[in-house]
Amino acid sequence: MGLFAFIKNLFAKAEQIENAAETFVNQVEVIAPETKKVTQKVKSGISKAKQATKKAEAIVAENEVAINVAETVVKTAKAKRAAKK
Numbered sequence: 001m002g003l004f005a006f007i008k009n010l011f012a013k014a015e016q017i018e019n020a021a022e023t024f025v026n027q028v029e030v031i032a033p034e035t036k037k038v039t040q041k042v043k044s045g046i047s048k049a050k051q052a053t054k055k056a057e058a059i060v061a062e063n064e065v066a067i068n069v070a071e072t073v074v075k076t077a078k079a080k081r082a083a084k085k
Helices: 002-031 031-085
Strands: none
Touching: 002 031
């Protein structure tokens, strides 16, 4: 399941980037209050990205479970065939 580990690692890195961007935007807003309109749009974008990341993580988890079940079924079927021979 190296692929799923890789994907989960990507999600972790995406979350780190989202958090760093949010921290940066908050700092900019404090330093330069006139950028408030821009920072509000950026915060909205970050929020949407976080939601998309969470949805994607859920889909990956569901797919991982489904693949594990399928692999188990295949192994069981192979074992039964081997036992019959």
